[in-house]
Amino acid sequence: MAWRGEIDLGTPPAVSQAMVTLTIDGRRVTVPEGTSLMRAAALIGTSIPKLCATDSLEAFGSCRLCLVEIDGRAGYPASCTTPAAQGMAVRTQTDRLKQLRKGVMELYISDHPLDCLTCAANGDCELQDQAGAVGLRAVRYGDGANHLDQAKDSSNPYFDFDPSKCIVCSRCVRACDEVQGTFALTIEGMGFASKVSPSQSEPFFSSECVSCGACVQACPTATLIEKKVAETGTPDRFEVTTCAYCGVGCTFRAEMRGEELVRMVPWKEGKANRGHSCVKGRFAWGYANHRERILSPMIRASIDDPWREVGWDEAIAHTASEFRRIQAEHGKRAIGGITSSRCTNEETFLVQKLVRAGFGNNNVDTCARVCHSPTGYGLKTAFGTSAGTQDFDSVMAADTIILIGANPTDGHPVFASRLKQRLRQGAKLIVIDPRRIDIVRSPHVEAAHHLPLRPGTNVAVLTAVAHVIVTEGLVDEDFVRDRCDRAEFDDWAAFVADPRHSPEATESLTTVPAESVRAAARLYAKGGNGAIYYGLGVTEHSQGSTTVLAIANLAMATGNLGRAGVGVNPLRGQNNVQGSCDMGSFPHELSGYRHVSDDAARAMFRALWGADIDHEPGLRIPNMLGAAIDGEFKALYIQGEDILQSDPDTRHVAAGLAAMECVVVQDLFLNETANYAHVFLPGSTFLEKNGTFTNAERRIQRVRKVMRPLNGLEDWEITQKLAQAIGYAMAYDHPSQIMDEIAAVTPTFAGVSYDRLDALGSIQWPCNDAAPEGTPVMHLDGFVRGKGKFVRTEYVATEERAGPRFPLLLTTGRILSQYNVGAQTRRTENSRWHDEDRLEIHPHDAEQRGILDGDWVKVASRAGDTTLRALVTDRVAPGVVYTTFHHPATQANVVTTDNSDWATNCPEYKVTAVQVGRSNGPTDWQERYDERSRRSRRIEGVAAE
Amino acid sequence: MSATTDKLVRMVNQIATEFEGQQPGNAVAATWDHLWHFWDPRMRDRIVTHLDTGGEGLSATSRAAIARLGSRAEPQSQTRATEFGVDADGNTESDAG
Amino acid sequence: MRAFVSRDMASVGLGADEVAAALIAAGVEVVRTGSRGLFRIEPLVEIETPDGRVGCGPVAADEVAAVIDGTHRNRIGDVAKLPFFASQQRFTFARCGIVDPLSLADYAAHGGWIGLDRARRAPPAEVVAMVRESGLRGRGGAGFSTGIKWQTALDAPGDAKFIVCNADEGDSGTFADRMLMEGDPFCLIEGMAIAGHAVGAARGYVYIRSEYPFAIETMRAAIALAAERIAPFALEVRVGAGAYVCGEETALLDSIEGKRGQVRAKPPLPAIAGLFGKPTVINNVLTLAAVPFILANGAEAYAAIGFGRSRGTMPVQLAGNVRNGGLYEIGFGVTLGELVDDVGGGTESGRPVRAVQVGGPLGAYFPASMFDLPFDYEAFAAAGGLIGHAGVTVFDDGVDMMRMARFAMEFCAAESCGKCTPCRIGSTRGVETLDRIIAGDRPDENVALLRDLCDTMRHGSLCALGGFTPFPVLSALDHFGEDFGAADIAGPVE
CATH class of the missing domain: 3.10.20.740 (Ubiquitin-like (UB roll))
Known part of the structure; x- marks a missing residue:
């Protein structure tokens, strides 16, 4: 409502x-x-x-x-x-209208309970308001048929459905159809018997409903209402803030009663989500008050000791003295920090400032390393800017959409809803994905082409698409002539035109029928505005950066850049991946993507920060871990990231962490990485701090504090205290001052300030004198780098190959109800939809191995093995298995290898050669890890649960 | 060969192979440029030392690129690409960043 | 010897199949036709003679010998000379009952395809102009100018357009659509092909209710036979599942699209955004079937007949307690009394006529005192009723009009799609309120409430189902108030 x-x-x-x-x-x-x-x-x-x-x-x-x-x-x-x-x-x-309206309202109220005073929507009910507005004073119909004894459906963990209060306005059904696009609700029956029904008269929980909340928001009465509102009462104030889950960056009204958050309702004015939401942002915020949340700093001498709770001062002083000691003993470059794509721009900026100016080295990296670092590399090379080219609204002007390596209905659900709206309007969809993801065929949406490629062959498929475009004369010659480097184009065109790149020649490699590739290429090239959206299925490969370049090549060759409805659009995984990269979180780059070797940029920072910045790149995360094993790297400050669970080759990560002398974890919970930490600094949730996030469309949006931090400090304050303790002065009173500093040193942020953000609602960078209100669509008249750059994309097979020992290819992904490592969503009712990770396996492969649906199976690779339960489905092709990695018990990353993208070291999560067999239970590693985990989480004076 | 060195050898060979495909005539310079801009000096020192001690496992392009790295010459800064309207023609082929 | 026996569902219901079988057994060649439309003489057998067809009816299967030797007791002679037929003006039903419905040769021999050929020689705008000048109005009930509707669809931009025929004939006491589809399907096909040419539509759908299995079968067979003749225009039959509301044009479109049959709000008009969001001409069977005559004989020939703004003929269906039940096509302007008394021959029961309901279950009940009402859209509207699909249902003096009023509300409650509130809740409240009146519970108060409810439904409903349900209720109250037991049944002035 x-x-x-x-x-x-x-x-x-x-x-x-x-x-x-x-x-x-x-x-x-x-x-x-x-x-x-x-x-x-x-x-x-x-x-x-x-x-x-x-x-x-x-x-x-x-x-x-x-x-x-x-x-x-x-x-x-x-x-x-x-x-x-x-x-x-x-x-x-008019009197006549009053009479008619009153007549209609009298009918409504003749079938509605008169329990307004005890109703959860009392005071916030449109039926109540309208009955007052039309002046209804009596209902003359007396006892008659009614729906007052309809049973309430409380099956959904977040909202109740009480059909006795339903006025059959169909707003919920229409919201499910028009806004969300799931078509889970219908009106069942006719006439007076008409009633709202999830799926075919199922309870909400087991129906097709995805709990996006659109129906609850649309309901004018208390028929569909948040359980929390029913419990707490209606809210009395709100703050507009930005969701801390995925890279869509939905804005919400955090509706409060006193200090208590009552509900999160998508904000209609939000330009990223246009009033829509998904189950995570809308409902899964209960983790903020979860009993496992750590609120007191803790330290310990050894990771085998139990934790000891200490005050902030002691924790900070201890950490600073350890960092100083280690630098004194092992050199300036022996320590580093990791920024978080879950934290604000200001917090991220501060961590890299602490590392560069306080630690005096460039050993800073971020979790974008493991997701979209190839996007930054590829798009900067091709266009000159490490970011997507469009805003989300652009999809509504697209005519042909290629979706590659992304599963938006699970990973970016609010964008998926807009995409489906556009598809229902008639736009065509091409899906390039090894799995038959939901959007390939769902209600009123069907992909024109699904190219189910063998994992690891993205470059071969996209080069084959380019081959068709060039050899069939589908190139936008005007665009190429006016906007791109001609010599590079000619070189590229000759390269892709080589018959060895034809769809027919690569079919045996990619397993995609040549005719599908040709049809898809023709459609993209000539099907009106062509837009490409992609995700981690593009980047998380040994040729991730090359695939991004291949995508850029296609967009330039077909002239699909520089206006609404087209473009190259990375769907960012985390809420602030774009921002953390913008803020200079990579070891080789300062904010605004300026290389550390850039003397002018370093001079600008030196002037403002009073510290020299190392002109040599620092270590990336996997290299930090490797250096730790080699004894060259000793301490790490990790803000809001769980590298043990999320990074590949868990055993290598564990060995690296175990080799360090001081691992500092700043987080909400004792995550897996904290099992190897010496200092734990409790973090604050996005509800408890001020700041900004930058979403996948470069949109900078405010995060507003709606309650005091339960841990006592906002995350930026913790970093600031740490900086002060090691002797580097920081004295911000408010994150707005940090943003002012960011604007001062970052040309693309020059025009950004909190005042401007409050006035405009949000800003898409670049924002400067040339674009004072930001830039929704980039590269309008020319590329940022000047001429668009075509790059040859030679397919290089990953070293990871299926063979006799490991005959299947494992690929990984996400599911709607869980988020990333699950630290938050696992601590909400969302786990009721997905309480374990399952291994999807094709019936043919399952049959060969005697595996039945639900059986425990062992997945083994050259890196390690783990067990989980099987889900037998033809959604994956024969030879391919798939799982999610939301649950630490699964340890999916024990299996993934240390292969990575050639340019950025982004791990190859999407291809691991494995063998799968029936299993009786957890592997030795899982059992040992469980034991370590249990021991590591002991806190002195706190009884284990 | 230590695990770290082994990993670095794989990384540099992967980079070299990629540039052999991208820029067949310029793969050595491009690989050298990439190592210089993305690798921590300790990683560069380690791979140079590895080449000096025989360079087991390194491809020809990798060897040539590492040899150039050992010469301590510095390529141009790569920040040009982020600036608006700058002509893309530069002395180095790679715009890696 | 050749004989003609109807294969119409009504005739079959009366034993036509058995009669035909007996004739064949007796060595007679039997041609199965549609029905001529007077059910009192069905099963009708017509024997071909050098002097034309000689009819006998009704005929029982064990009586065929008498038919063959010319001694049957129900020998009629030339059926067309019966006053029931001789007084008709058959433009639309000219071939029905005479030709073999699935014989392309018969159809061509009886003037078929002339209209389509003329139409295809003319530019679309000219065809639309002819239809407009003929004065043809929608025969489904709304009476909207067909020419204007077609013009809108012709002018609407669209990469695809559709012709949809509404054959969801759901009004009680109506059967003209069915008879035409079973007796002369090519006529409808020709009309749709002309419409396709006129507005630029390449595809058409005939939406037939599942209760019409014969019509579905005949139309499907006829479409297959005529496919080449009407190409590139293509036709397809879609079968409805029996909801009355799917006869409402926008609900019908939703139903064809595979959705729940619910009324759409207008605008947009279907002519601009109809089936699958494309410009769509949706017309009733009788409207489309009138078009070949107009094209073949000219707009003037059609417009020459009629009354006021109601031009051409109307296939009236006489049903209920009436002696000569059947189909009677006549120019507009005939009075209600002429139809019931002269053509219909009064009640079957022989008792006095008390009420006539015109226009199906949502039409008004008229007393005999209003029998001078001319059959005309405007005249009926002025009298608080409607022509609808021209079903005329006759009741004798045994009828309880309070129960008929209740039936109207009950019908609405059973058939309401549930979308709009006045119809969804109002129809159920209407039944309950009438039950109170029937039970003698505060009749004055409840009659007043019933009138208020009718006002809300009449002016508040989204479509004609809820909007017209008050016609039978209010007309029963207004003309037959004595049945309601209330002291004051007078209604408010609108």
């Missing part, structure tokens, strides 16, 4: 350029052609009674409260479905 007092204009805006002028109750109003009378009236402050209309949904015309009179027209048309016309004279308040 809409926030009380938030203006609901009733119907969505019309897009016409033509304007019409009409009068409503004698007042003139001019609106775009196609605007509903209801919306036109609302725009001049005239609210027409309504129940089935809301401006996030197409007009439906079912409640019949919004009837109006129009001069010269018979009857009483519904104002929601009647478009404004030039010269129309409309009356919204």
Whole structure:
């Protein structure tokens, strides 16, 4: 339901350029052609009674409260479905209309419980409001048929469905269809027996519902209502803030009652999510108060000791003295830090500042290393900017969409909903993915082409697509001539035209039928605006950077850049991957992607920071761990990242961490990495701090503090204290000052400030004098680097190959209800949907191994082995197995190897040769690790649970 | 050969192979440029030392690139690409960054 | 010897199949036709003679010998000369009952395809102009100008357009659509092909209710036979699942699209954004079947007949307690009394006519005192009723009009799609309120409430189902108030 007092204009805006002028109750109003009378009236402050209309949904015309009179027209048309016309004279308040509206409301109330005072929506109910507005005073129908004894469905962990209060306005059904695109809800039955039904009369929990919350938000009564609201009462204030889950960057109203968060409701004005949400951002925030959250700093001398709770001062002083000691004994470069793509820009900026200016080296890296570092490398090489080219709105202007290595309905659900909206409008979809992901075929959406390639052959497939575009004359010659380097294009075109790159020649390698590749290439090249969206299935390969280059080549060759509806769009995994990269989290780059060897840039920092910056690149995460094993790297400050669970080759990570003398983990929970830590600094949640996140579309959005940090300090304050303790001065009073500093040293952020963000809502960088309100679409007239750069993309097979010992290829991914390592989502009711990771295996491969659905199986690679349960499904091709890695018990990364992208060392999570067999239980490693984990989590004076 | 050195050999060979495909005539310079811009000096020292002691496992391109690294010459800064409207033609072929 | 026996569902229900089998057994060649439309004489057998067809009916299977030797007791002679037929103006049903419905040769021999050929020689705009000038209005009930509807679809930009025929004939007492589809399917096909040419549509759908298995079978067979003749226009039959509301044009479109059959709010008009969001002409069977005549004989020939703004003919269906039940096609302007008394021959029971419901279950009940009402869209609307699909159901003086009012609400409650509130909840409340009146519970108060409810439904409902349900209820109250037991049944002035 809409926030009380938030203006609901009733119907969505019309897009016409033509304007019409009409009068409503004698007042003139001019609106775009196609605007509903209801919306036109609302725009001049005239609210027409309504129940089935809301401006996030197409007009439906079912409640019949919004009837109006129009001069010269018979009857009483519904104002929601009647478009404004030039010269129309409309009356919204007449005795006759009052009579009709009262008659309709009397019918509504004749089938509604009169329990307003004890209703969860009391005071926040549109039915209640409208009954008052039409002046209903009595219901004359007496006892009759009703739905008052309909049973409540409380199966969903986050909201209740009470059909006895339902007015059958279909807003929930329409929200599920139009906004979310899942089509999980329907109206079952006819006439008076009509009722809202999830799937085929199933409880919400077991239905197709994905708990995005759109139906709850759309419901005008208490029929669909958050359990928390029912428990706590209606909220009385709110702050707008940004979700801390994926890279879509949804903005929410955090609705509070006192200090208690009552609910998170997607903010209609949010430009990334346009009022929509998913189960994670909308509901899965209960971890903030989870009993396992650590609120007190802790230290210990050895990782075999139990933790000892200490005060902040002691923890900080201990850490600083350890860091100073180690640098004194082992050199300046023996320590480093890891920034978090989960933390704010300001916090990330501060950590890398601590490392570069305080530690005096460039040993800083970030979790983007393991997800989108190839995006930064590839797009900077091709276009000159390490970022996606579009805003999310752009998808609504796309005609042909290639989705490669991304599974947005699970990983980026709010973007997936917009994508599906566009597909339902008629845009064509090409999916390049080894798995038959949901969007390949789902209600009212079907991919024109699905190219189920063998994992690891992205470059071969995309080069084959390029071959078709070049050899069939599908190149946008004008674009290439005007915008790209001609010599490089010619070299590339000759390269891809070589017959060895044809779809027919590569078919045996990629397993994609040549004709599918040709058809997809023709569609992308000539099917109107072509847009490419991609995810970690592109980057997490030994040729991740090359694949990004191949994508850039395709977009340039077909002229699909520099306007709405096209572009190269990385779907970022974490809320602030883009931001953490922008902020200079990589060991070779300062903020704004300037290399540490850039004398001018370093001079600028020296002037502001009063410290010299090393002109040599520092260590990347895997190299830090390797150096630790070699005894050259001794201490690490890790803010908000669980590298033990998330990084590949767990045994190598564990060995590296175990070799260090001081591992400092700053996090909400005792994560897996903390098992190897000597200092634990409790972190704050996104609800407890101020800052900004930058989403996948380069959109900088505010994170606003809605409650005090339970741990006592915002994360940036902890870093600041640590800097002060090692003797490097930092004295910020508020993150806005950090942003001012970022703007001062980062050309692409020059125009960004908290005042500007508050005024504009959000800003997409670059934001500077040339683009004071930011840049929704990049490379409009020319590429940032000048001419677009074509790069040859020779396919180099990964060293990871299926063979007799390891005949299957394992690839990994995500599921909707869980997020990344699951630290947060596992501590919410979301685990009810996904309480373990499963291994998807094709029936053919399962049959060969005697594996039945649900059996425990062992997955072994050359790196290690683990056990989990099997899910037999033809969603994966024969020869391919798939799992998620949300649960630490699974230890999926024990199996993944140390292979990585050639340019960025982004790990090759997506291809591991494995063998799968039936198993009786956990592996030795799993058992030993469990024991270590249990011992490591002991806290002195706190009984184990 | 230590595990770390073994890993570095694999990494540099992977880079060299990639540039052999991307820039057939310029793979040595591109590999050298890449190592210089992305590798911590300790990693570079270790791989130079490895070459000096025989360079087991290194490909020809890798060897040539590491040899150039050992000469201590510095390529141009790579920040040009982030600046607006700069002509892409530079002295080094790679715009890695 | 050749004989003609109807294969119409009504005739079959009366034993036509058995009669035909007996004739064949007796060595007679039997041609199965549609029904001529007077059910009192079905099963009708017509024997081909040098002097034309000689009819006998009704005929029982064990009586065929008498038919063959010309001694049957129900020998009629030339059926067309019966006053019931002689007084008709058959434009649309000219071939029905005479030709073999699935004979392309018969169809061509009886003037078929002339309209389509003429249409295809003319530019689309000219065809649309002819239809507009003929004065043809939608025969499904709304009476909207077909020419204007087609013009809108012609003018609407679209990469694909559709012609949809509404053959979801759900009104009680109506059967004209069915008879035409079973008796002269090519006529409808020709009309749709003309419409396709006129608006630029390449594809058409005939939406037939599942309760019409014969019509479905006949249309499918006829479409297959005519496919080449109408190409590149292509047709397909879609079968409805029996919801009355799917006869409402936008619900019908949803149903074809595979969705739940729910009424769409208009605008957008289907002519602009209809089936699958594309410009769509959706017309009733009788509307489309009138088109070949107009094209073949000219707009003037069609417009020459009629009354006021209602031009051309209407295939009226006489049903209920009436002696001459059947199909009677006549120019507009005939009075209700002429139809019931002269054509219909009064009640079958022989008792006095008390009420006539025109336009299906949502039409108004008229007393005999209103029998001078001319059959005309505007005249009926002015009298608080509607022509609808021209079903005329006759009741004798045994009818309880309070129960008929209740039936109207009950029908609405059973068939409501549930989308809009006045119909969804109002129809159920209407039944309950009438039950109170029937039970004698505060009749004055409840009649007042019933009138308020009818006002809400009439003016608040999204479509004609809820919007027209008040017609039978209010007309029962207004014309037959004595059945309601309330002291004051007078309604408020609207």
